[in-house]
Amino acid sequence: MAQGVCPGCGSTEVYAGEAYYGQANPNVRLKFGALRGTTVPVSALVCADCGRLEWRLALDGDDREGIRKHFSRVPTR
Numbered sequence: 001m002a003q004g005v006c007p008g009c010g011s012t013e014v015y016a017g018e019a020y021y022g023q024a025n026p027n028v029r030l031k032f033g034a035l036r037g038t039t040v041p042v043s044a045l046v047c048a049d050c051g052r053l054e055w056r057l058a059l060d061g062d063d064r065e066g067i068r069k070h071f072s073r074v075p076t077r
């Protein structure tokens, strides 16, 4: 969806903005070890035709480094 095309219906009516799901704070806490972590803002891409929603984290360089160091990489198939 980041390329402006909905993978669900093929529409180019894709928009970016803030969205909330069940709480007022759209941030996500990423856990980097037992006591460390970072709080990252969340934004959303929404298809105005079919309603498909894709959540996105607004990552900075430290967030990316922490993810690569502390999360498990999913192997490619």
Ligand SMILES: [Zn+2]
Binding pocket: 006, 007, 008, 009, 010, 011, 047, 048, 049, 050, 051, 052
């Ligand atoms: Zn769509």
